[in-house]
Amino acid sequence: MRRPERLARRLRPALLACAAVLALGAGTVTPAAATADEPAGSTARGSARGSTAAVAERPAFQMPFPCATTWQLNTWGHNPALDMVVEGNTGSDAKPVQSSAAGTVSATYSHPGSGNTIQINHGNGWFTAYYHLKDAPDAYVHKGDAVTTSTQIGRIGTTGNSTWSHLHYEQRYLADGDFTDESHRVAVRFDGVEYTGAAREWLSVRSNNCGGGGNPSPPWKDCPSGFVCFYSGADGTGSVCRTGGDDPSSDCGLRKSYFNNGTELPGYDHVQVAFAEGGGQCLHYGSDEGRGNFPSGGRTVASVTWRGEC
Incomplete structure (x- = not known):
């Protein structure tokens, strides 16, 4: 190896470190590229500077259905959101819907598209949204109610822009604020397993939303x-x-x-x-x-x- 090349090899780590320090001082660090399932950063809504914040650790989301029930999931044209029906779609109407994780109900409303809708804030910027519910959005829970994975928040229906009974479900991330929309959607994970990708379908997915060893709800x-x-x-x-x-x-x-x-x-x-x-x-x-x-x-x-x- 020639001397200039050896010198350049020795200096490269130092030069890279120096460049990183200079970038930090200038406030121009570029966040890591977003993965398919999580954004690299989220601009805080309402922030004076619009600075980016690292994505907080995702809650241990479970399927929004009672323990040991089996479901059919697909992304259709909604990726990264999911549409869900009972296995084989033998009859999903009025099946109970539970919260995917502990949190606080942040919104209950009716919309021409999503129908009877509930949104839950799980903390640290993480939210879930539940569309097309059968009953009035505040029939089971109200805005401000604390919920756990064993809390029933509604039943599967076909309200809004829907012609068949199913649950449209979304996981969302917004670093700041208490209300999200579809622009904040990220790929869905249940029990640590990711379900994402355009026009994909998963069969026989078992719900482990068991409230810590069995659904305790009377x-x-x-x-x-x-x-x-x-x-x-x-x-x-x-x-x-x-x-x-x-x-x-x-x-x-x-x-x-x-x-x-x-x-x-x-x-x-x-x-x-x-x-x-x-x-x-x-x-x-x-x-x-x-x-x-x-x-x-x-x-x-x-x-x-x-x-x-x-």
Whole structure:
């Protein structure tokens, strides 16, 4: 090797280090190139200087569905967002939707495109968004509510610009602010596995959203605040119908009911149910294992009346 070449080789590390120091002093360091799943930096919305900030560590996101259920995921034309249905799409309507990680509900709203929509702030700039929900966006949770992975936030529906029941789901990153939009989407990861790429599909994806070893939510958690919910199973499973008011036309055959008063109807923690077969029963805010039990065998509901006492 000739002497000038040896000298240049020795000086190269020092020159590179010097260049880095000069760049820092000038404030012109270029962030590392963004990967397919995460932006290299995020300009803080509302920042006076518009400086870039390093992406915070992503939460341990889980699928937004109950533990051990199996789902079909695809990106269609939404990459990096996902559309999700039950395995084989045998019937996704009204299936429960849970938060993907602990956080705070930052928005609940209806939109012509996304339909009934919920957005959750998971901290450190990370958000999730849930589109096309069946029920009113504040039927299960409200803005400001704290949620965990076991919290049901809604049910799969087809509201907004949608012709089939599915959940449109997004993970987003914005370093500063409490409301995101689709420009902040990043590739989705569940349980550490990445699901991204144009026009891709994944079959038989199991939800590990198990709340730390099993979904701890009691069955009545499936009942939105201010509703009376009727179930076919004695253990509070198998939703038959639900009502948010007096409904003389209801003809649900049922074995058990739960009543979740929440804050929608303050003071009205009792519901008088009259049966078509005769007689009736008063439901009231009770213990976690049951909020009003009907005799086994099934009854036909003739009317439901909300009361302070009954």
